[in-house]
Amino acid sequence: MSEQILAADQIEIVSDAVTKEQAIRRAADILERVGAVSDGYYAAMLQREETVSTYMGNFLAIPHGTNDAKDTITRSALSFTRYEQPIDWAGEEVRFVVGIAGVNNEHLDILSRIAIIFSDEDEVAKLADASTTDEIFALLGDVNAE
Numbered sequence: 418m419s420e421q422i423l424a425a426d427q428i429e430i431v432s433d434a435v436t437k438e439q440a441i442r443r444a445a446d447i448l449e450r451v452g453a454v455s456d457g458y459y460a461a462m463l464q465r466e467e468t469v470s471t472y473m474g475n476f477l478a479i480p481h482g483t484n485d486a487k488d489t490i491t492r493s494a495l496s497f498t499r500y501e502q503p504i505d506w507a508g509e510e511v512r513f514v515v516g517i518a519g520v521n522n523e524h525l526d527i528l529s530r531i532a533i534i535f536s537d538e539d540e541v542a543k544l545a546d547a548s549t550t551d552e553i554f555a556l557l558g559d560v561n562a563e
Contacts, residue, residue: 421561422527423495427451428550428557434502437511441466441480444516447496453518454482454489461486462516475535476503476512476545481524493523495531495560499544499553512545530560 427447435443445459461482465471471480482489496516503510515531517524534540534557547553 422493422523423497423554423557423560424451425550425554427495428497428553430499430501430550430553432501435500435504437466437478437504437506438463440478440498440500440504440511440514441516443498444480444496444514447498448494448516448518451494453492453494455491457489458482458486458518461489470507470509472506472509472511473532473535475538475541476510477515477531477535477541478504478506478509478511478513479515479517479528479531481517481519490518490520493519493527495527497553497557499547513541527560534559 441462442459445462448454448458449456462480465483466480472478498514500512503512517527519527540556543556544553547556
């Protein structure tokens with residue numbers, strides 16, 4: 418992974434209340450904007466969500482495409498959105514939505530780095546309290562580790 422999978426412009430803080438589908442759309446749009454996926458990836462993310470919830474605990478959901486969508490991924494990348502208003506994610510409360518696209522099996526390594534950050538409640542609290550996207554980017558720096 419030579420390119421950064423997460424850059425500061427792939428992080429957003431949203432104050433509006435949104436639905437799960439709107440949050441997945443935003444995640445897909447960010448990934449598409451940075452050239453990581455083509456426009457078919459959003460449909461694959463929704464399809465994945467229909468078969469299994471991508472809620473991970475600690476207010477985190479990680480929507481991603483199905484295995485059939487691998488041809489829509491051009492490079493590995495993340496989108497990170499923090500929502501001020503909790504999202505109802507199949508009955509769970511979500512404040513952080515991490516869109517993920519992984520070439521080959523790179524998404525597994527990326528997922529493990531996200532899981533490590535979100536397994537620490539102090540880190541989750543810092544992410545919730547951060548007032549700027551730059552602060553969030555600094556807290557998430559480890560996801561770009563080689």
